[in-house]
Every structure is written in C-alpha cells, then in structure tokens.
Amino acid sequence: MTETQTINPTVERSHAGMSGGIALLAAPLILIAGVWMIVLAKNGGGAPFAFSGLGLTVLSLLVCCGFYALQPNEAYAITLFGSYVGTDRKTGLRWILPWYGRKKISLRVRNVTSETLKVNDKRGNPIEIAANIVWRVRDSAQALFDVDDYIAFVNIQIETGLREVASHYAYDHAEEGEPTLRADAEEVGDRLRKDLQQRTAVAGVAIDEAHLMHLAYAPEIAGSMLKRQQAEAVLAARRTIVAGAVDMVESALDQLSQRGVVTLDDERRASMVSNLLVVLCADREAQPVVNTGTLYG
Secondary structure: OOOOOOOOOOOOOEOOOEEHHHHHHHHHHHHHHHHHHHHHHHHHHOHHHHHHHHHHHHHHHHHHHOEEEEOOOEEEEEEEOOEEEEEEOOOEEEEOOOOOEEEEEEOOOEEEEOOOEEEEOOOOOEEEEEEEEEEEEOOHHHHHHOOOOHHHHHHHHHHHHHHHHHOOOEOOOOOOOOOEOOOOHHHHHHHHHHHHHHHHHHHOEEEEEEEEEEEEEOHHHHHHHHHHHHHHHHHHHHHHHHHHHHHHHHHHHHHHHHHOOOOOOHHHHHHHHHHHHHHHHOOOOOOOOOOOOOOOO
C-alpha cells in the first residue's frame, strides 16, 4: 500500500543583504592594501608581507563577488548550500557574503494571451476560445522552489482552466436564466480567474484578471449555427411585426365602430381582419383590388 506524499510549501521570508555602498568603498581599499603588502615583500619585507598581500588581494576579489543589483519589482532568493535562506526585495546596489547563492526573479505584472483552443461547450458543440490572463509572482520562494518552471506551469494551468470553465457553459441559447459564454463573458472571466488562482496557488502566483479574448463556433459547425441564428432573428422580427399588426387592426376596427363609418357583421369583420393582417404582415407591397360594385358586392 503506497502513501501519498504531500509537499510542504516553501514560504517566502525576508533576508536582506547589506547596502552595496560600504562594500564598494571597501573593495578597492583592501586591494590597495594587498598590493602595498606585496610591494613591501619585494623590498625586503619577507614572506609574512607576501602572504598578507596575497590574502588581501583574494579578499578584495571575494568582496567583488558579493555584489548584485535590484530594480523595482525584482527580487533575489538567497540560498546557502542549497538551503533557502530568504528573499531580498530592496532595490539598489546590494551586497552579501559571496558564498551565498542568489536566484533572480521578476515580480512584475505579466500579460499572457492563451492559444486559441478547440473545446466542447456544455451542450457538446465544438467552439474556439482564447483568454487573456494578467498574473504576477506573489511568493518568490514558492515560484522558484515548489515547481520546476513556474512560467511553464502557469501557461499549462491557463489552458487546463480554460478548457474546464468552457465546459460548464453553453455558447448561447441556454436554458432561461442560465449564463452563457457569449452573453455573460464577465461572469465567465471571473470564474476563470478564481479557478486559475486555485490551480496556481502552489506556485506562489496571483491571478489579477482573466478575460475572454476570442469566442466562436468551430468551422465545421459555424455555417449551420449561422443559419440557426438567422432563422431565430427572422422569427423574432416576425413576432414583433405580428404583434404590431394585431394592435393596428384592433385600433382600426375600434375607430370604425366608434365613428359609425361602417357597420360590419361578424363575417365581414373577419374578412377585414384577414385582409389587414395580410397587408401588414406581408413581405411585399400590397396590390389592392378596387371593388366597383356595392359595399358587399
């Protein structure tokens, strides 16, 4: 029976080196002192001066190896013989003992646009989708030591999260009150951001924003879906036309009755309603037939 091993997350802690100004002044002074000792040794000072001069020269070189510079929104993770010691986030010229290891990491905001993915929506329709993600490193220790390559890790999680979120929504025409990818992009983006935050927490990454950048039906069904959308648009327009025509016919009959222009029985009234609806709802212009006989001829 195997046991599942859990990795304890590495927590960032502050470990600032010292300002590099003091070491920058000390290095040339130590070097000058070493050279002076070597000159004295050549002038009869003996071996003690020679060894002292050589030691001071090597020390000045070691001091020079401890310099590093930090720009705004950059950090150095400090290690000692493979063990994490802390992170220095102070900007400017810095110095630390040369036997400490240093790994540089950027804390700046990064903007990533995912590749266009072909996925299935909630109804199983193939769609193309892409997203724009804004993220940054929050914990330098987790980013450097808890995952192998935090940039590649985030990119993979973006693709995985986008596929997962897209499968929970229909492209459009969902059930009443149900959000869709097309109509509720802001809600989808917020869910994607929360999902990615959970997925990338192990890498010490903060997801600031997530937005859909591209959304379309896959080419193999795009033509059929376009026809469906056109048919639905035509039906919606027809419903509006019919509703308006009924209101106009009702108003016309009421006004004719109130003004006593003409008295119609049920049969003639039905015929008039039919004719008016045909005229108002027809795609083409009406071509009236002039009646030259009596009113009921």
